[in-house]
Amino acid sequence: MNAIEIERLWVKYGNVEVLKGIDLEIPKNICFAIMGPSGCGKSTLLKAMNRLLELNPDTKISGDIRLFGESVFRMDVTKVRREIGMVFQLPNPFPHMSIYDNVAFAAKCNKIAKNKKELDELVIWALKKAALYDGVKDRLKSKASQLSGGEMQRLCIARALALKPKVLLMDEPTANLDPTAAGKIEELIHELKREYTIIIVTHSPTQAARVADLVAFIYLGKVVEVGDVNEVFERPKHELTQKYVTGRIG
Amino acid sequence: MDRFKIFLLPSVYLAFGILFLMLITFALNSLPIFEREGIAIYTTNIWRAAEEPENEFYGILAAIYGTIYTSIIAIVIALPVSIGLAIFVIDVAPKKFRELLVILTDIMAGLPTIIYGIWGVFILAPIISKIMIFLYENFSFFPLFSYRNPTGFSFLTAGILLAIMVTPFATALIREAYAAIPQVYREVAHSLALTRYEVTKLLLGYIKPAIVAGTLLAFGRAVGETVAVSLVVGNSFNIHPSFFAPGYTISSLIANQFGNAFAYSYMPYALFAAGLALFFIGLIVNVTGVVMLRRWKYA
Amino acid sequence: MLRELKNKIFILYLLASAVLILLPLAHILYSVFAYGLPVLIDRGLEFLTSARPGGIFPALFGTFLMVSLSSLFGVPLAILAGIFIAEYPRSVISNLARPLMLIMLEFPTILVGLFVMIILVIPMGTFSALAGSIALAIVMLPYVTTYTEQAMRSVPENFKEGAYALGLKRARVVFSVTMKMAKRGILTGMLIGIAKVAGETAPLIFTAGVTWRAAGGINEPTGAIPIWIYYLIQQPYANYHEIAWGAALILMLIFLAIFLPVRLMMVRT
Numbered sequence: 019m020n021a022i023e024i025e026r027l028w029v030k031y032g033n034v035e036v037l038k039g040i041d042l043e044i045p046k047n048i049c050f051a052i053m054g055p056s057g058c059g060k061s062t063l064l065k066a067m068n069r070l071l072e073l074n075p076d077t078k079i080s081g082d083i084r085l086f087g088e089s090v091f092r093m094d095v096t097k098v099r100r101e102i103g104m105v106f107q108l109p110n111p112f113p114h115m116s117i118y119d120n121v122a123f124a125a126k127c128n129k130i131a132k133n134k135k136e137l138d139e140l141v142i143w144a145l146k147k148a149a150l151y152d153g154v155k156d157r158l159k160s161k162a163s164q165l166s167g168g169e170m171q172r173l174c175i176a177r178a179l180a181l182k183p184k185v186l187l188m189d190e191p192t193a194n195l196d197p198t199a200a201g202k203i204e205e206l207i208h209e210l211k212r213e214y215t216i217i218i219v220t221h222s223p224t225q226a227a228r229v230a231d232l233v234a235f236i237y238l239g240k241v242v243e244v245g246d247v248n249e250v251f252e253r254p255k256h257e258l259t260q261k262y263v264t265g266r267i268g
Numbered sequence: 269m270d271r272f273k274i275f276l277l278p279s280v281y282l283a284f285g286i287l288f289l290m291l292i293t294f295a296l297n298s299l300p301i302f303e304r305e306g307i308a309i310y311t312t313n314i315w316r317a318a319e320e321p322e323n324e325f326y327g328i329l330a331a332i333y334g335t336i337y338t339s340i341i342a343i344v345i346a347l348p349v350s351i352g353l354a355i356f357v358i359d360v361a362p363k364k365f366r367e368l369l370v371i372l373t374d375i376m377a378g379l380p381t382i383i384y385g386i387w388g389v390f391i392l393a394p395i396i397s398k399i400m401i402f403l404y405e406n407f408s409f410f411p412l413f414s415y416r417n418p419t420g421f422s423f424l425t426a427g428i429l430l431a432i433m434v435t436p437f438a439t440a441l442i443r444e445a446y447a448a449i450p451q452v453y454r455e456v457a458h459s460l461a462l463t464r465y466e467v468t469k470l471l472l473g474y475i476k477p478a479i480v481a482g483t484l485l486a487f488g489r490a491v492g493e494t495v496a497v498s499l500v501v502g503n504s505f506n507i508h509p510s511f512f513a514p515g516y517t518i519s520s521l522i523a524n525q526f527g528n529a530f531a532y533s534y535m536p537y538a539l540f541a542a543g544l545a546l547f548f549i550g551l552i553v554n555v556t557g558v559v560m561l562r563r564w565k566y567a
Numbered sequence: 568m569l570r571e572l573k574n575k576i577f578i579l580y581l582l583a584s585a586v587l588i589l590l591p592l593a594h595i596l597y598s599v600f601a602y603g604l605p606v607l608i609d610r611g612l613e614f615l616t617s618a619r620p621g622g623i624f625p626a627l628f629g630t631f632l633m634v635s636l637s638s639l640f641g642v643p644l645a646i647l648a649g650i651f652i653a654e655y656p657r658s659v660i661s662n663l664a665r666p667l668m669l670i671m672l673e674f675p676t677i678l679v680g681l682f683v684m685i686i687l688v689i690p691m692g693t694f695s696a697l698a699g700s701i702a703l704a705i706v707m708l709p710y711v712t713t714y715t716e717q718a719m720r721s722v723p724e725n726f727k728e729g730a731y732a733l734g735l736k737r738a739r740v741v742f743s744v745t746m747k748m749a750k751r752g753i754l755t756g757m758l759i760g761i762a763k764v765a766g767e768t769a770p771l772i773f774t775a776g777v778t779w780r781a782a783g784g785i786n787e788p789t790g791a792i793p794i795w796i797y798y799l800i801q802q803p804y805a806n807y808h809e810i811a812w813g814a815a816l817i818l819m820l821i822f823l824a825i826f827l828p829v830r831l832m833m834v835r836t
Contacts, residue, residue, distance in 0.1 A: 068459055070455060070458060070459055073454070073455065073458060096461045096462075096463065097461075098461075099458070099459055099460065099461035100461040103459070103460075104456075104459040106452065106455070106456060108452065110452050110453060110456050112453065112456075112470065112473075112474065113474075114473055114474050114476070115473065123460075123470065124457075124460035124461065124462055124466075127461075127462055127463075127466045127570070128460075128461050128462075129570075174456075177460070178459075178460070181460065181461060270737060271738075272654075272736075272737045272738045272741070273651070273654075273655060275738070276647055276648075276650060276651040276654075277651070277660075279644050279647035279648045279651065280647075280648045280651045280652070280660055280661075280664060281660075282644060282648075283644060283645065283648040283664070283708055283712060284648075284660075284663070284664050284667050284668075286682075286705055286708075287667060287670075287671060287674075289682070289686075290678065290679075290682045293682055293685050293686065294678075294681070294682070297685060348580075348584065349584045349587050349588050350584075350588075351584070352580055352581050352583070352584025352585065352587075353584045353585050353588055353589075355581055356581045356582070356584060356585045357585075359581075360578070360581055360582075360585075361585075367834060369589075371830055371831070371834075372589075372592070374830055375823070375826065375827070375830070376592045376595075378759075378762060378763060378766075378822070378826055379595075379766070379819070379822065380765070380766025380767070380768070380793055380818055380819070380822055381766070381767075381768065382766070382768045382793045382796050382797055382815070382818070383595065383599060383766075383815050383818065383819055384595065385796075385797070385800070386599075386796060386800055386811060386812065386815050387594075387595045387598055387599070389800055390598075390602075390800075390808070391594070391598055432588070432591050432592070432595075435588050436588075436592070437673075439588075463570060463571070463573070463574040464574055464577065464578070465573050465574040465576075465577035465578075466574075468577070485673060488673050489673050491675065492673070492674060492675025492676065492677070492678075493675075494675070494676070494677040494768070494769040495768045495769055495793075495797055499797075499800060499801070519675060519677050519769070522677055522681065523677060523769065523772055526772070526773060539681075540681070540685075543677075543678055543681045546675055546677075546678060547675075547678055550674055550675050550678070551670070554669075554670040554673060554674065555666075555670055558666050558669045558670055559666065561669075562666065
């Protein structure tokens with residue numbers, strides 16, 4: 019069964035059509051990259067999956083998105099967001115909360131852990147999974163704002179993982195990080211994709227080539243080409259795709 | 269230093285030297301009563317005016333008590349309401365109503381306080397009086413309700429009126445801070461499968477310094493309010509825990525007693541000493557609030 | 568589920584807060600009209616134009632006189648102070664003045680009245696419109712200064728730089744260029760300050776005196792509408808209370824007439 023299936027998804031902000039009939043099948047436990055030039059609706063596509071678009075009342079959505087066969091629009095929205103976690107472009111841990119609380123808060127509200135002991139274990143587990151634990155284990159109570167950019171992003175990953183999702187959405191997660199930090203995140207993605215389905219939006223074709231198993235090339239709100247990463251990069255079927263992966267557009 | 273600066277300097281000094289001038293003036297004019305009574309002016313509850321100066325004795329403890337009591341009542345009511353209204357305006361109210369609500373709030377924040385006063389005397393006090401009589405007759409064992417013959421002019425009435433006056437101001441501050449939270453944090457919080465209540469709780473934590481500063485500044489406003497309070501607080505020297513008891517606040521004491529103060533030798537100085545106390549309370553609370561707000565804004 | 572219940576209660580709390588504060592506020596506005604309008608209609612224009620019996624002309628005149636005088640004293644001073652803080656933001660005085668301004672905004676106004684009483688009324692031996700005006704000017708000061716400073720600071724740098732590049736001296740640039748562009752903000756501050764002091768009671772109690780007269784010169788006790796209302800409320804006669812409501816309505820209309828246009832103007836920016 020596919021992790022995510024998107025069927026004829028149309029998204030309009032007011033009068034502007036951002037996504038014009040997207041069809042995608044995303045299998046589980048892989049890294050699926052969505053690439054394309056800026057402003058083509060990639061972030062919108064991601065935010066449609068965890069129903070974050072609904073925060074803006076001017077958005078009109080039609081079509082269907084299915085999570086392991088079940089339509090997300092028919093599920094309780096809190097459940098959708100528990101199953102589908104998200105990491106944003108600009109690392110955004112809550113600056114007024116400690117590292118511990120950043121990871122624990124949502125997990126506690128969602129009752130992922132049943133008592134303090136389980137919560138402590140969950141936090142440590144999530145931080146380890148995000149390859150952050152060793153760096154912060156003696157300062158869990160210090161404020162999250164004191165971390166470096168790369169550490170912050172890994173904290174955000176830990177925060178999302180603490181909810182035990184099945185799918186992890188990543189919206190250009192390394193766009194604001196230096197190359198070393200970015201490299202660490204890409205390593206992490208390789209680790210995580212064995213257990214989770216990772217859908218990553220990136221505007222760098224080379225990054226897609228490095229981390230992804232499957233890629234989709236989105237241009238002006240439509241899917242131009244989808245396929246195995248090696249296929250799309252070496253033998254692109256569409257002229258636009260070829261131009262994009264060789265850097266002529268974007 | 270260029271000539272322009274020199275030209276402007278006097279106006280700045282004048283404008284802000286006033287606060288220091290005030291301090292000095294009050295301090296100097298309180299000296300006679302300090303010499304005579306020492307600290308007793310603040311620690312005792314006596315108000316004895318007399319023909320012969322030797323028999324005069326003044327203590328404004330009741331007024332200090334009343335100022336703090338009424339202001340605390342005001343804050344206890346105003347804080348949750350201010351926060352609730354702020355969130356309501358930003359998150360719940362339909363967009364078209366938002367600007368209307370904000371303007372209405374701003375109008376009430378600037379409305380002449382005597383208008384609150386006239387409403388307090390003729391409308392609020394009678395209603396509270398009926399409630400008080402009911403509560404006294406049925407629950408007088410409860411210390412906060414135990415005052416015989418409640419008249420509607422009391423600590424509670426003053427506290428409620430102050431709460432109504434102070435809320436528009438506090439809510440504006442909290443609302444602005446809440447609206448200014450970067451949109452990303454709202455999105456993140458929702459993406460973590462939190463309910464609206466949980467998201468809001470998280471975001472309020474983000475603006476906690478603004479809320480504390482708003483509370484302090486609101487408290488400062490309550491402490492300094494004169495006419496509306498003096499019309500409904502009862503104006504009597506009374507230190508009593510009951511909501512229904514009448515009392516004094518420092519500002520209403522000054523307003524009320526100055527009329528006949530000059531007929532006595534020491535009363536004016538006693539009132540200046542009261543003014544000095546109010547000056548310090550107002551200063552400390554406002555300074556703390558302003559400093560907190562600025563430090564948070566620039567963090 | 569408890570979690571969903573907490574959420575529902577929360578929404579209820581938000582609605583309750585809105586109602587809890589909006590209801591009294593609306594009722595206050597309503598009451599002033601409900602009790603004041605009949606008085607005005609009953610007594611007609613006489614209410615505004617005659618002195619006793621029952622008219623409030625002296626108080627009206629007094630308010631007008633003292634607000635004008637206080638603006639005369641306070642506005643130029645405040646604007647100059649605001650210009651200084653905006654033009655020399657790093658000087659020691661400016662760093663002191665900025666928080667001081669905010670503190671003075673909400674400072675107990677009765678203390679201002681007390682202060683002016685000590686330095687002016689007692690030496691002069693009488694309550695006076697002069698003393699009242701000075702007290703009001705002090706209350707107005709922080710408002711006008713704050714708005715002026717903000718307005719001056721928000722003028723884009725390139726306009727000022729262009730003026731300097733043309734060889735103009737600092738005073739010239741400030742007065743001819745920056746101030747002209749900050750005109751709107753400065754005017755807003757002025758009007759807000761005026762609206763505020765027109766409604767102030769406490770500063771006038773010990774300076775202008777509690778009186779209904781507004782006869783003579785600026786060194787005589789002078790009535791003002793807020794003071795007059797304050798006095799009337801405390802009298803036992805129902806007739807006086809009616810006048811008080813009528814005067815309250817007039818005061819509210821004066822306040823709204825100044826405040827509302829200013830506030831609505833701020834919306835567009």
